[in-house]
Amino acid sequence: MLAIGLTVHDSAWAGTFIYSAVAMGAARLPPRQAAAWLGGLTLVAAVVALVLHAAAVWLLPIVLLMVLPGMGMIGLGQLIESNHELRRAREEVARLGSPRSACASPVISTTCSATACP
16 A cells, blocks of 8 residues: 555655565465465556556566566465475474484484485
8 A cells, every 4th residue: 555655646656566566475375365465466556557657668577576576475485384394394203203313304413324324
């Protein structure tokens, strides 16, 4: 809403839509929902640009500068969540006492030799 108000007041504030898209991508939403919100925000930015009679040459760059970083943030959120799940799984394997748990660690230890870890 702030990006809309600032851009309507002064079109030089159109870049705030880019920051809004990055923040939308970084939100803790499921990926499909975040992508839908990002698409909606991009559509709103395009409509505001058309209503304000922005030059058509700026429409594609603004849309790309919203979608690419926004999707990148969604992907980064997924990567972080996957790493958390992997860490929890490794901790559970170690807690259950698997003989391979020492070898599954990403840190090289002195207890893990070529003969101990097949």
